[in-house]
Amino acid sequence: MFWRLDPKNLAPGQMVDGWRIVRKIGGGSYAVVYEVEKDGKRFALKVACQVDTRGDPKQTDARARREVVCLQKLDHPHIIRMWAHGRCGDPRSGFLYVVLDLVDGYTLGEWVRRTYPTVHEDVVVFLKLFDALEHMHERGVFHRDLSLRNIMLTKEGEPVIIDFGAADYADAAELTDAQLPPCTPRNRSPEAMRFWRENLHNPEARYTFQATDDIFALGADLYDVLTDPTPDLSKNRPSLQGAVAPASPFKVTQGRVPLDLSTYAMMLLHPSLKERPATAKDARRPLEDFAKCEGPEWRDTRPHLVSAQLPPEPAEGGPAPIEEGQPGGVEVPIPSHPSAVQGAGVAALNSARLALRRPTLVGLLALVVLAAAVAASVLHRPVPAEPPPVARSGSVEQTAPAPVLAEKPTSRPAQLPSSPPTQKEASPSVQLPENSPTLTNGVPNPQKASPRRMLSKVQRCALLVFTLAWVEEGCTGVQTRPEPEACPQEAVDAMRKELGWRMGGGTQPGIVVDVTKRAPEYLTKDEDFFTVHNDGPVTGELARDEGKAPKGTRLEGHLWTTGDRIYGRYRRAQLPGGRTVPICVELTYGRNLGLDKQEGSKPGHAVGAKEANGLAVARWR
Structure with missing residues (x-):
C-alpha cells in the first residue's frame, strides 16, 4: 500500500503513482531525489520527506507546496521544468512528490573544471542565466540560492537553474525560522550580511529578500567561474563581502579575462546597492554586447589554463601528495596574456606582441648582470653532499565523482557563525621539478656533482649562458617601459x-x-x-x-x-x-x-x- 512506502528509501522497481523507481540519486534535509521511468521516458522524482528528525515535518510539507507553486509560475528553457506533482498515499499523511526534468550534465563548477570553456562560452552561459532570472523575477519568484551547485549544464552546454526548495514568491507564507533565508553564505549580498550583523541578538528579525540579492548571487557565480579554475573544489577563496574588495578577474588571470568583462563582473559585486544593476534585465544587457565580440581575446582565450584544472600527475611509486587548502593539487600560476600588457583590442594585442619580440637593451643588460652575479657567487661555493632522500607520504585514495544526473535536493543550511567567515586569496607559486636545473649549488643537477670538482672556463661560460637563458625564460617579455x-x-x-x-x-x-x-x-x-x-x-x-x-x-x-x-x-x-x-x-x-x-x-x-x-x-x- 502506498502509505507504507518509505519515501527516504524507495527501492528500484517500486511504483509511486505510476512512476517506476530506477535508482536513488541523492538526498538532503528536506527531500530525496530518485531517477524514475514512465512510458519509456526518464525523469527525476523529488520526494518531500523529513530526513533531519530535528526539523518540523509540517514545515517540510509547506516547503514542498511552495516549491510547486514557484515551478508552476515558470516556463523557461533554462529553468528546470515540472511535469507533474501529487501526494502519494493518504491525502492527509502521504508524502508530496514533484516530477522534474532529468538533467544529464554537470553542475556549473564541474562544467568549468571539466570542459575548459572560453571567455565567450562563459559569457553566453551567463547571458542565458540572467535571461532566466529576468523571467523568474517578472513572475514574482525569487530563487534565493543561486549557487554553483544549483546551476547545471547539459552535455550540449545549455544551462539549467535547478533546486527551488529555498525559493519564494510574492504573498507566500513566511517559513524562515532565522534572520536570513536559506542560502549559500558565499553568495549572500552585502546588505543581507549587514542586516545579519545588525540583528545578531534579535531572533525575531527577518530579512526581506530582494531581486538584487539573486542578482548578486549570480554575479558571485560569474566571479568564481572567471577567477577559479576549479570552483567546485576550492575552499580558500577571497571573501566577496569583506572590507577589501576581491581582486578583479582581469588581475587574477593576468589579463586572460578581458577588461570590460572584468569590470562588469566587479560591478555585480559592488558593496553599494546603488552601483549594482537594479534588475536582471539591466544585468543582462551588457552580456548581450559581450556575446557579439569576435576578437581572439573572447573567442580563443580561456580564463584558465588546462594545466590549472587537471589533477596533479602521480609521482613514481605512488600518488602525489595534496597540499592543504589546494584540493586536487598545487595551483599552477597563469601566465600573462597579451591583453594584460596593453589592454584589450586588436591594436593593443599587436603592440604587446611587438613588445615581446624586442626587449629593450636595458632589460637585457640587467639580465646579463644578474646572471653574471649569480654565476660568480655559485662557482666559488663548495657543493654540499647529497641530502638524504625525503620519505614520501602514503598513498591518497582518489575516487572519481559520480556524474550529477538530476536536480540536487535542498539541503538544510548550516547556522551562520558568530562572525562572518573570511577567506584568504591563494597566491600562486612556481615550483620546479626535482630534476630541473636550479641555481642553488651552481650546477644543473647537484646530486650528481663531485664536491671537489672545479669547472673549466668553457664550462663556466656555458653555465653563464645557461643561467642567462634560464632567467630570461622566466622573464619572457621583460621591458623597462611600454612602447610608444x-x-x-x-x-x-x-x-x-x-x-x-x-x-x-x-x-x-x-x-x-x-x-x-x-x-x-x-x-x-x-x-x-x-x-x-x-x-x-x-x-x-x-x-x-x-x-x-x-x-x-x-x-x-x-x-x-x-x-x-x-x-x-x-x-x-x-x-x-x-x-x-x-x-x-x-x-x-x-x-x-x-x-x-x-x-x-x-x-x-x-x-x-x-x-x-x-x-x-x-x-x-
Whole structure:
C-alpha cells in the first residue's frame, strides 16, 4: 500500500503513482531525489520527506507546496521544468512528490573544471542565466540560492537553474525560522550580511529578500567561474563581502579575462546597492554586447589554463601528495596574456606582441648582470653532499565523482557563525621539478656533482649562458617601459566628448595609483608611498573631480616596474553606474614620464608615490 512506502528509501522497481523507481540519486534535509521511468521516458522524482528528525515535518510539507507553486509560475528553457506533482498515499499523511526534468550534465563548477570553456562560452552561459532570472523575477519568484551547485549544464552546454526548495514568491507564507533565508553564505549580498550583523541578538528579525540579492548571487557565480579554475573544489577563496574588495578577474588571470568583462563582473559585486544593476534585465544587457565580440581575446582565450584544472600527475611509486587548502593539487600560476600588457583590442594585442619580440637593451643588460652575479657567487661555493632522500607520504585514495544526473535536493543550511567567515586569496607559486636545473649549488643537477670538482672556463661560460637563458625564460617579455603608440580614436573621442578632457597637457588628473594598496606593507614609514611587487594590471582612481568624471572614478590599466622608473598607463575609466569608457592616461611626476623609484626599491619591490599626476594623451609616449 502506498502509505507504507518509505519515501527516504524507495527501492528500484517500486511504483509511486505510476512512476517506476530506477535508482536513488541523492538526498538532503528536506527531500530525496530518485531517477524514475514512465512510458519509456526518464525523469527525476523529488520526494518531500523529513530526513533531519530535528526539523518540523509540517514545515517540510509547506516547503514542498511552495516549491510547486514557484515551478508552476515558470516556463523557461533554462529553468528546470515540472511535469507533474501529487501526494502519494493518504491525502492527509502521504508524502508530496514533484516530477522534474532529468538533467544529464554537470553542475556549473564541474562544467568549468571539466570542459575548459572560453571567455565567450562563459559569457553566453551567463547571458542565458540572467535571461532566466529576468523571467523568474517578472513572475514574482525569487530563487534565493543561486549557487554553483544549483546551476547545471547539459552535455550540449545549455544551462539549467535547478533546486527551488529555498525559493519564494510574492504573498507566500513566511517559513524562515532565522534572520536570513536559506542560502549559500558565499553568495549572500552585502546588505543581507549587514542586516545579519545588525540583528545578531534579535531572533525575531527577518530579512526581506530582494531581486538584487539573486542578482548578486549570480554575479558571485560569474566571479568564481572567471577567477577559479576549479570552483567546485576550492575552499580558500577571497571573501566577496569583506572590507577589501576581491581582486578583479582581469588581475587574477593576468589579463586572460578581458577588461570590460572584468569590470562588469566587479560591478555585480559592488558593496553599494546603488552601483549594482537594479534588475536582471539591466544585468543582462551588457552580456548581450559581450556575446557579439569576435576578437581572439573572447573567442580563443580561456580564463584558465588546462594545466590549472587537471589533477596533479602521480609521482613514481605512488600518488602525489595534496597540499592543504589546494584540493586536487598545487595551483599552477597563469601566465600573462597579451591583453594584460596593453589592454584589450586588436591594436593593443599587436603592440604587446611587438613588445615581446624586442626587449629593450636595458632589460637585457640587467639580465646579463644578474646572471653574471649569480654565476660568480655559485662557482666559488663548495657543493654540499647529497641530502638524504625525503620519505614520501602514503598513498591518497582518489575516487572519481559520480556524474550529477538530476536536480540536487535542498539541503538544510548550516547556522551562520558568530562572525562572518573570511577567506584568504591563494597566491600562486612556481615550483620546479626535482630534476630541473636550479641555481642553488651552481650546477644543473647537484646530486650528481663531485664536491671537489672545479669547472673549466668553457664550462663556466656555458653555465653563464645557461643561467642567462634560464632567467630570461622566466622573464619572457621583460621591458623597462611600454612602447610608444597611437591612442585608439575611440578613446580620444570618449575623453573629449564624454569626459570633457583635453589632450597634450590640458588635462592632468590627480590619481591614486593603486587602490588595492590602501593598507600595504610599506618598506618605509612614509604612508605617501606604496610598494609594487611585479609588473601587471593595476586599478587606480581619480583623487579629485576631473571634467565630467567625479572623484573616485576607477581607472584600469597596467604598471611597469622593471627599469629605473615606474611607468603606468590607464586604458579604462569606470563611471558612476558601472559604465566604462576607453581612455589614454599616462602616469607622470612633474614633467617626467613615470614615477621616481623611492628609497628602499629593489628587484621585485618598487616603491613609488601613492598619488601622482596623470596626463591625458592622444599618443602614448
